[in-house]
Amino acid sequence: MSGWAEGFAVLQDWSVLAMVPIGVLLGVSIGAIPGLSATVGMAMFLPFTFTLDPLTGLVLLLGIYNGACYAGAIPAVLINTPGTPSSAATTLDGYPMAQKGRAGEALTLSLLASVAGGLIGTALLAFFAPVLARYALSFGTPEYFAIAVLALTIIASIGGGQISKGFVAAALGLLIASIGFDPVAGFPRLSFGSSDLSGGIQLIPLLVGIFGMAEALTQLERAIASRLDRREIGGFGIGAGWARRLLPTTAGASAIGFGTGMLPGVGGDIGGYIAYNEAKRFGGAAAPFGQGEPRGVVAAEAANNASNMGSLVPTFALGIPGNTQAAVLLGALLIAGVQPGPGLFNTAPELIYGSFLGMALAYLCLLAIGLLGIRLWIRVIRIPSVYLWPIVILFCVVGAYAVRNTTFDVLVMLLAGVLGYLMTKARYPVAPLLIAVIVGPIAEENFRRSMILHQGSYEWLLQPLTASILAFAAASLVFSAWRHRGRARAEREMAR
Amino acid sequence: MPSTPQTGSVVPPLLVILLGAGALWAAMGIRPGMLPNDPGPAFLPMAAGAALVGLGLRLLVAREPHDGMPRGAMLLRVAGTIGLTLAYLATLERWGFPASTFAFLTCQMVLLGVRSPLALATLPAGLTALTYLLFRVLLSVPLPATRIGGMLI
Incomplete structure (x- = not known):
């Protein structure tokens, strides 16, 4: 039986199917609230997947991911505040449309573009991931070490802000990953005689703390007043003419978004901005981009949804997370006892192809839920923060406790939350920390095994593919440093 | 009101340096690996500790801006x-x-x-x-x- 047939067969289970609308509904509700990103939502609900089988849990999280990515556009259009970072570019034309009384039209466009971008991205993912996985089956320890270094380098260097701070976060993640038994010899490290630490820091409490708890602390600093006024939303129809005119923008932006999403660390926000700029360039000087141009909304939304699917290519094919949301998905697999990587395409094809089909189904479900509930999601933005954030903290505590039923994990979650909060205040990105916790052990194990296999010689670093990947990592570092220097110079000149 | 950006605190880089130094000190107590040519269990914490010290020193010189702490x-x-x-x-x-x-x-x-x-x-x-x-x-x-x-x- 082919992988697709196996995937289709497992997806007929009602418990898996039921998770599609549940996940999408949760995701839309989460994404519509500014401050609650897809990552926070997925981290909050990750503990719910403990009792589910791997595919059911994965489908739930993918539904949340897809739903939240779309719903981030709702506050972006209505209050000029992206609900999730990936919807940042949507504000550029979405909010001007709302100011002109065309919010309903912008919301419909963002929904259709999200669904189209997501479906195109899913199709491309289903095509590229198996190809890469087949190729990756021939990878040895040197190549895996190089890929892990590439992921770490890119994520740390493009994470925003100063590059050194990204690398500090990554080094901190490597230090956290060092706690517990080492992956080659099995010796205890940095546990200081504590039985709780000897098993290592559990990924889930760390993840829930660094995203959920830290975000709650950041948001609780200030009481967020709802800024949604009673402005005219306008009709939700877009007309057949517009649909035809927007198709090329949707297709092009989806391709750009997917391509950028495949690069580790390049999130939907960057993909959205790149696609927006390209749409603007192709639109010509006469097109009113930035003043409420529908093609701007479509480009940003199609690209960020396709970008999210692109980020899943290295996740499924190599077991290396492409972004933080993918890291949460990998965490769900690891908890379920599934070892992510190219081997999964042979050992558990139903899981991989079931996920692809589940994603496509989630986008179709999103179309229905989005169209039917569009007026309801607008109200979600008005939930007062004084009620919202205590609920988020409660879920973080219960989620961390549920891992091993121990308060030690809750303490880890709280400390991770405080660390994430302080890092945010000091403008250190937190994403490299999480990625380093996941990728660090992969890099360490493959480095040490390569050294053992090659009798202590470093010649394996010069193998063509390994050297090429490492050279790409170095080039990305140089490029980021150059870009940062240019930006700093421009800021200095503006200050004068 | 959200906190306003502030420049030049030495506290975060100093904490990074201290953490890195602590990691290096703790890593020295880890027993070496027994497999021939294995860099050993102390390799990763050593590398992370050294990186934190180096990057902390770099940030100490750069004095990058940060958001003010809440009051x-x-x-x-x-x-x-x-x-x-x-x-x-x-x-x-x-x-x-x-x-x-x-x-x-x-x-x-x-x-x-x-x-x-x-x-x-x-x-x-x-x-x-x-x-x-x-x-x-x-x-x-x-x-x-x-x-x-x-x-x-």
């Missing part, structure tokens, strides 16, 4: 939330999930400015019951329960 009411909300979560953690197994969760939610809402007696009575109770049902009943997560706490549900 006044903002600080009270953040510190109060951390304190309440710690108290929740301390009482979770002693009082049981229902009682400790109800107390935590009530105190947290008061801290955030909710003053309506009706909201303070119904919302924490409803949320506690809902969370208990979701995790304990639907997902079979063994949440801590005592006789007193269990009577609330």
Whole structure:
């Protein structure tokens, strides 16, 4: 039986199917609230997947991911505040449309573009991931070490802000990953005689703390007043003419978004901005981009949804997370006892192809839920923060406790939350920390095994593919440093 | 009001350097690997520690801007939330999930400015019951329960 047939067969289970609308509904509700990103939502609900089988849990999280990515556009259009970072570019034309009384039209466009971008991205993912996985089956320890270094380098260097701070976060993640038994010899490290630490820091409490708890602390600093006024939303129809005119923008932006999403660390926000700029360039000087141009909304939304699917290519094919949301998905697999990587395409094809089909189904479900509930999601933005954030903290505590039923994990979650909060205040990105916790052990194990296999010689670093990947990592570092220097110079000149 | 950007604090880079130095010191106590040519279990913490020291020194020189720490009411909300979560953690197994969760939610809402007696009575109770049902009943997560706490549900 082919992988697709196996995937289709497992997806007929009602418990898996039921998770599609549940996940999408949760995701839309989460994404519509500014401050609650897809990552926070997925981290909050990750503990719910403990009792589910791997595919059911994965489908739930993918539904949340897809739903939240779309719903981030709702506050972006209505209050000029992206609900999730990936919807940042949507504000550029979405909010001007709302100011002109065309919010309903912008919301419909963002929904259709999200669904189209997501479906195109899913199709491309289903095509590229198996190809890469087949190729990756021939990878040895040197190549895996190089890929892990590439992921770490890119994520740390493009994470925003100063590059050194990204690398500090990554080094901190490597230090956290060092706690517990080492992956080659099995010796205890940095546990200081504590039985709780000897098993290592559990990924889930760390993840829930660094995203959920830290975000709650950041948001609780200030009481967020709802800024949604009673402005005219306008009709939700877009007309057949517009649909035809927007198709090329949707297709092009989806391709750009997917391509950028495949690069580790390049999130939907960057993909959205790149696609927006390209749409603007192709639109010509006469097109009113930035003043409420529908093609701007479509480009940003199609690209960020396709970008999210692109980020899943290295996740499924190599077991290396492409972004933080993918890291949460990998965490769900690891908890379920599934070892992510190219081997999964042979050992558990139903899981991989079931996920692809589940994603496509989630986008179709999103179309229905989005169209039917569009007026309801607008109200979600008005939930007062004084009620919202205590609920988020409660879920973080219960989620961390549920891992091993121990308060030690809750303490880890709280400390991770405080660390994430302080890092945010000091403008250190937190994403490299999480990625380093996941990728660090992969890099360490493959480095040490390569050294053992090659009798202590470093010649394996010069193998063509390994050297090429490492050279790409170095080039990305140089490029980021150059870009940062240019930006700093421009800021200095503006200050004068 | 969100905190305004501030420049040049040496505290974060110094903390990074201290953490890195601590990691290097702790890594020296890890016993070496037994496999030939294995860089050993201390390799990763050593590398991370050295990187933290080097990067911390770099940031100490650069003195990059950071967001100001919260003050006044903002600080009270953040510190109060951390304190309440710690108290929740301390009482979770002693009082049981229902009682400790109800107390935590009530105190947290008061801290955030909710003053309506009706909201303070119904919302924490409803949320506690809902969370208990979701995790304990639907997902079979063994949440801590005592006789007193269990009577609330």
